[in-house]
Amino acid sequence: MKIVVCVKEVPDMESKFKLVDNKVDESQIAFKMNDFDQYAVEAALQLKEKHGGEVIIVSSGPERSQKQVRQAFAMGADWGIQVTDPAVDSGDTFVIASALYNAIKSVGDVDLVLTGVQAEDDQSGVTCPMIADFMGVPHCTNVVKLEAAGDKELAINRELEGGLNEQLGISLPCVLSVQSGINQPRYPTLPGIMKAKKKRLDVKKAADLGLTAVGTEGSKTSFIKRFFPVSEHKAEIIEGDPKSAAKKLVDKLKNEAKVI
Amino acid sequence: MARILIIAEQRNGKLSEATLELCKAAKAVAEGLGATPAAAVFYKDDSIAKEVAKYIPEVFSVVDAKLENYSADGFAQAAKAVVESQDVKGVLIAHTYDGIDLAAKVAMVLGAGIVSNCNKVAATGGQLVFTRNTYNGKIQEERTIKTDKFVATFEKGAFDKEAAGGAGAVTAVSASIGDIRTKFKGFVETQAGSVDISQAKIIVAGGRGTKEKDKYNDVIVNLAKKLGGEYAASRPVVDAGWTDAARQVGQSGKTVTPLLYLAAGISGSIQHVAGMKGSQCIVAVNKDPEAPIFNIATYGIVGDLFEVIPGIMEALG
Ligand SMILES: Cc1cc2nc3c(=O)[nH]c(=O)nc-3n(C[C@H](O)[C@H](O)[C@H](O)COP(=O)(O)OP(=O)(O)OC[C@H]3O[C@@H](n4cnc5c(N)ncnc54)[C@H](O)[C@@H]3O)c2cc1C
Numbered sequence: 155m156k157i158v159v160c161v162k163e164v165p166d167m168e169s170k171f172k173l174v175d176n177k178v179d180e181s182q183i184a185f186k187m188n189d190f191d192q193y194a195v196e197a198a199l200q201l202k203e204k205h206g207g208e209v210i211i212v213s214s215g216p217e218r219s220q221k222q223v224r225q226a227f228a229m230g231a232d233w234g235i236q237v238t239d240p241a242v243d244s245g246d247t248f249v250i251a252s253a254l255y256n257a258i259k260s261v262g263d264v265d266l267v268l269t270g271v272q273a274e275d276d277q278s279g280v281t282c283p284m285i286a287d288f289m290g291v292p293h294c295t296n297v298v299k300l301e302a303a304g305d306k307e308l309a310i311n312r313e314l315e316g317g318l319n320e321q322l323g324i325s326l327p328c329v330l331s332v333q334s335g336i337n338q339p340r341y342p343t344l345p346g347i348m349k350a351k352k353k354r355l356d357v358k359k360a361a362d363l364g365l366t367a368v369g370t371e372g373s374k375t376s377f378i379k380r381f382f383p384v385s386e387h388k389a390e391i392i393e394g395d396p397k398s399a400a401k402k403l404v405d406k407l408k409n410e411a412k413v414i
Numbered sequence: 415m416a417r418i419l420i421i422a423e424q425r426n427g428k429l430s431e432a433t434l435e436l437c438k439a440a441k442a443v444a445e446g447l448g449a450t451p452a453a454a455v456f457y458k459d460d461s462i463a464k465e466v467a468k469y470i471p472e473v474f475s476v477v478d479a480k481l482e483n484y485s486a487d488g489f490a491q492a493a494k495a496v497v498e499s500q501d502v503k504g505v506l507i508a509h510t511y512d513g514i515d516l517a518a519k520v521a522m523v524l525g526a527g528i529v530s531n532c533n534k535v536a537a538t539g540g541q542l543v544f545t546r547n548t549y550n551g552k553i554q555e556e557r558t559i560k561t562d563k564f565v566a567t568f569e570k571g572a573f574d575k576e577a578a579g580g581a582g583a584v585t586a587v588s589a590s591i592g593d594i595r596t597k598f599k600g601f602v603e604t605q606a607g608s609v610d611i612s613q614a615k616i617i618v619a620g621g622r623g624t625k626e627k628d629k630y631n632d633v634i635v636n637l638a639k640k641l642g643g644e645y646a647a648s649r650p651v652v653d654a655g656w657t658d659a660a661r662q663v664g665q666s667g668k669t670v671t672p673l674l675y676l677a678a679g680i681s682g683s684i685q686h687v688a689g690m691k692g693s694q695c696i697v698a699v700n701k702d703p704e705a706p707i708f709n710i711a712t713y714g715i716v717g718d719l720f721e722v723i724p725g726i727m728e729a730l731g
């Protein structure tokens with residue numbers, strides 16, 4: 155099975171966020187692989203281990219983000235394509251999905267594409283259906299169970315509200331978005347990390363992939379601004395060192411809120 | 415007049431609450447643009463279309479045996495048929511499981527721009543400005559749409575539920591629903607467990623900030639026992655196997671409404687909050703003063719949970 159996994163670099167959400175000119179100040183931020191994408195990489199590796207084939211990583215992002223692709227290599231992925239082009243990254247989700255699609259197309263004869271359910275930074279959840287539509291193949295989002303059912307079909311579970319799952323059959327090729335909890339992503343081993351350094355990573359620009367409409371020109375939506383939310387409600391913050399704050403809290407729960 | 419069209423959502427023949435919120439959203443957007451609100455209902459018969467017509471003046475009903483259960487292929491084809499025959503300017507979809515599966519597909523089929531996961535929309539000078547949650551709720555983003563038609567998804571709770579009112583008109587729209595490439599096999603319940611936390615009066619919930627299984631047990635489980643309540647968790651804790659799926663709170667877990675919900679090491683993502691915002695008193699313990707959980711908490715302590723929780727244990731005596 156030839157499997158492509160889309161891997162995105164995102165900020166660690168516990169970083170201190172500052173906005174400069176409507177952009178997140180990246181100098182203050184630690185980056186990592188999008189959590190959901192780790193589950194997608196693991197799902198691909200498990201399919202390969204069972205049924206043979208190849209796992210290819212496709213990513214779009216600045217040069218720095220090659221680190222996350224190498225991380226997927228260290229887990230066991232075979233090779234990858236990195237789209238590094240500011241004109242792509244300044245586009246909206248439609249532009250990014252087109253770039254990922256063109257990279258996937260250049261791989262040829264792909265049976266399965268996996269993405270995460272959403273990017274932790276933009277929280278769009280649109281990339282999987284978009285790539286599937288570009289490819290002209292079916293898709294399914296929020297997949298929590300995935301196994302081969304014969305040569306050209308997968309048996310999958312789609313997560314629904316409140317612990318309900320929908321069981322589906324889907325034929326290959328297809329695009330699935332993988333939800334957390336589907337597996338336990340492996341940690342790279344030391345030999346894995348050593349091998350990852352030598353694995354093939356093709357770096358491409360939009361033009362190399364035959365992509366012409368990028369950036370704001372290719373986008374179907376426009377960015378206006380970013381801002382920190384102002385909540386109408388803020389918690390009553392209980393000050394003091396941990397011990398005295400805890401004591402005040404217990405007092406309030408007993409005598410003010412009267413809930414314990 | 416152009417239409418703002420919602421796509422109704424049902425499961426096992428029951429209309430979702432998110433659909434009633436969308437009715438409200440459609441009215442607001444339509445008013446801002448000088449358009450009219452309408453709904454599209456895709457089902458095996460027109461029973462749900464009639465139900466939706468209590469909430470919105472105009473309903474377009476596509477009836478086909480293939481539409482009994484949601485599928486992206488079936489619903490996208492039906493949506494295209496309605497949009498192209500009924501002068502539709504914008505399509506509003508709930509940011510729920512089915513909505514996420516469908517919305518980007520509909521946008522692609524229509525060649526329309528999409529803004530997903532919105533919590534607000536404002537019309538200024540005939541243009542819609544959408545506000546959406548990003549960075550796990552820490553940063554908000556505003557976007558507009560460049561294409562002639564648009565698709566937007568709204569998170570649960572962005573609008574109030576529309577109340578049932580008059581009797582809207584139901585119009586049948588014919589669509590030939592072709593191949594559905596996902597084969598529906600059934601539903602399964604995956605979180606049935608020995609415990610039902612939804613009945614608890616006191617819940618102590620731990621998140622990723624509790625670090626590891628032993629520490630989760632040490633602080634969260636013990637405090638819950640001391641308070642005579644139940645312990646619960648955010649999704650990452652369940653994913654990592656530190657506790658049972660039956661104890662997960664949120665969109666994909668349980669909905670709880672205890673007197674006291676104490677959240678420690680939980681950031682307060684929209685999906686978690688969906689399951690606990692109805693609690694009477696919410697306490698947040700988090701080392702990050704900017705964590706979104708403080709926006710919905712009654713009381714907050716900014717600090718290390720491994721110092722604060724033992725402090726609470728001690729104060730309880
Ligand atoms: C479709 C979908 C459905 C989902 N359903 C659910 C659901 O049902 N329930 C759910 O919970 N999530 C759900 N999620 C996941 C959700 O988006 C978040 O990823 C998740 O809620 C985050 O959990 P968390 O707050 O424990 O972890 P994080 O967001 O990583 O937050 C950890 C927090 O701990 C704090 N912290 C760290 N160390 C300490 C310390 N020593 N002391 C104090 N504080 C500390 C940090 O400051 C941080 O705020 C869903 C996601 C999707 C896409």
Ligand SMILES: Nc1ncnc2c1ncn2[C@@H]1O[C@H](COP(=O)(O)O)[C@@H](O)[C@H]1O
Nearest residue numbers: 160161214269270272273278279280281
């Ligand atoms: N720039 C990118 N590079 C690689 N994969 C991406 C990129 N953006 C999105 N994806 C993939 O699409 C998924 C969903 O992202 P989104 O639709 O942006 O929420 C992510 O989990 C990734 O798998």
